[in-house]
Amino acid sequence: MSRLRFSLGVAAWALAVPLLTGASQRPGNSAAVDPAAVNPAQEILDTDRAFAAKARETDVGAAFQAFAAEEVTLLNRPRAKVDRAALATLFPAGLELEWAPEDASVSADGTLGYSWGKARSRLRKPDGTVVERPPVRYVTVWRRATRDAPWRFILDGGTVDPEWEAAQSKAQ
Incomplete structure (x- = not known):
């Protein structure tokens, strides 16, 4: 024994x-x-990075349309509720938007989550001038129907990056 x-x-x-x-x-x-098994938020981070890459490769409106749910809320727009179809033409021509997520979290059931990070944008006008906008700290809320479905964003918005704002105050 x-x-x-x-x-x-x-x-x-x-x-x-x-x-x-x-x-x-x-x-x-x-x-x-699988990294997503160790960190369930990894899928959202990867999706947000793919979203940003599409915005650099194509244009901002096409990227937003590709990653959006049927209806989304854009907090920085006068009319916050937007249908996916309208996203393709919502952003001005010449807008360049770059961002990178810094962190993300996912609900226990794996169908709701968010990512946040920093973004920069500039607008190239038809006359060739470039208008640089202040950097932004953004948050994007993601949802999917099941654990196997793709992530789609349902809410996006941001505010001027507080670190940048603080640096501007010190410089004055």
């Missing part, structure tokens, strides 16, 4: 050591842990 307990103890230890040390998760191992 003690030999059986010893054998079971050794077997349990042999199975536990790779899990505890991460030895089973070497590069190329098909059992490697």
Whole structure:
């Protein structure tokens, strides 16, 4: 009986050591842990980065349309509620918008979350002049129907970055 307990103890230890040390998760191992499983918000961070990349590659309106739910709330617009179809033409020609998420969080059921980060924008006018706008700290709220569905943003907005604003006050 003690030999059986010893054998079971050794077997349990042999199975536990790779899990505890991460030895089973070497590069190329098909059992490697999915980053989204370790950090459920990783999918939102990745989606927000893809959204930003699309805005750089195409134009802002097309990017917003591609990642939007059917109806969204844009806090920085005079009319906050916007249909997805209207997003393609909502932003002015020549607008360049760049952003990067800094953090994100996801609800326990995995269907609602948010990301936030910093953004910069500039407007290239037809005469060639460029109007640089103050940097923004933004928040985007994301939703999906099920854990397997794609994330779609339902709310987006921002405010002038407080760090930039503080630096402006000190400079004056």
